Amino acid sequence: MTSWTRRRTPLLGPFGVRVLLWLLVELWVLNVADLLLTRYSLSLGFATESNGVMDYFFKSGTVQAVAFKLGVVTVGTLLLWRVRRYRTALFGAALLTAVFAAVVAYQALWVLSF
């Protein structure tokens, strides 16, 4: 008898797991790029952090902001890797990577245009 989880979320094959691994690596790198670009934009005095939680940490100090942002995304990627058997993990990672890529591209263009 198939378990409920199995029926709802189909399992990933070895190829899907490989894709997931690369997506998580990209996600982590994009997170670092987002952090650096945000910090630079804030230092220019033109941008404001619209994420209330990150705004709190940026106001607390750079070390706190770096620790929180890297920590949260690292834990998130590890959790997604832990549930790598499920296809949902792959979809989630793909969505997050695309969103982070969009944010980083927007910020990079903004900084370059400045």
Added chain:
Amino acid sequence: MPQRLTGEGDTPATPPQVAPPLDSGAGTKPHPSETRALLLTALVLLAGVALGAAGFFVERGMSTWRPEVTRTAGGWRVVQAHRAPLGGLALGGDDLVWGCGPSIVLMDLSSGRLKLLGPGPASRTTWDPAASQRYVVWFEAAATSVGEASAWVYDSATRRRRQLATLGDVLSLPSASGNRAAWCTTTQGGGPGIVAVDIPSGEQSSVAPEYGVPVIDGDLVTWPTRTGPTGMPAAWALVDLAQDRRWSMAPAAMLSNADFLGYDLSGRTLVWGETDPASGRGRVVAQNVDDGVGSVIAEVTGGASLASAPSIDGDLVVWAETLADASGSRVLGRRLGGGPAFVVHDVDGRVLTTAAGGDTVAWLAQRAQTTFIETAQAPR
């Protein structure tokens, strides 16, 4: 009895196939599935990048502060592209600054690149900016009705923007020169006061506990006092910040019943414009702040009229005149060192303000409902 496995007679058995030894994989091509996985993730990445870039360019296209900028033979032409007119022109170093609605916009004169300096996200209102060689200073507030504004500065050397000071009511526009800015605001006691601010440190000092619209250049701050109904001052107040000295000076070469157009200061020379509405006569006057000696830089007669207050930087004085046949205007200049006045540029429209910075001349003009800014180089 064991059965024979083959029916081919006593042929020798084929040797078993042995798999090749495993290697580290170095120097070998990635497995096709690895390449496919990377390609797939690259597609996800590209989709995100395309989305972010599209958002950036859509937002840029929808901005209402961005004018049409074209390079001309002598400089730049900046034309209002949206409903908000251009205003508050200032020249400083290699930068041209203006206001457009609530936006404060800077253009790098060497590249034509535009930069939105303000307002910040918490502000909705700005006042006309001032520019020195390195800094741009302007005021921002949440709303005009709020009695508290903040002064902001953009440092073109570091490309950073920061809050310079908080002030009460905005009683004058800022003026900037070198590392200093000056303005008039309500003081802690509630009355008006003129203050000077050291821009790098943000340190404020009181120039005078009175109302005035100050202009600063170097160590010198000046403002007109006891202005009459036409705006003409009865005296100039002058403060030397380095020597902590204050004195006043009566304006020279005044026209009777003239309207006052505005003034500017550079070094030890004060210039202003005045026009007599009855006779149509206009005059640009320069006056030395130390000895009080005044000289008429330009006399506008014969149907032409003085269109804007003069601007001075170094030995260059510029102003604008409306042509006698009202077909347009022209921007003129004159060197204090000598020589006659010269035409900087003919303008198809009405000139509202002029600005001089080094040998660069800029003017803000209006034609029908469209405002535009042009720049040119003054001849040496």
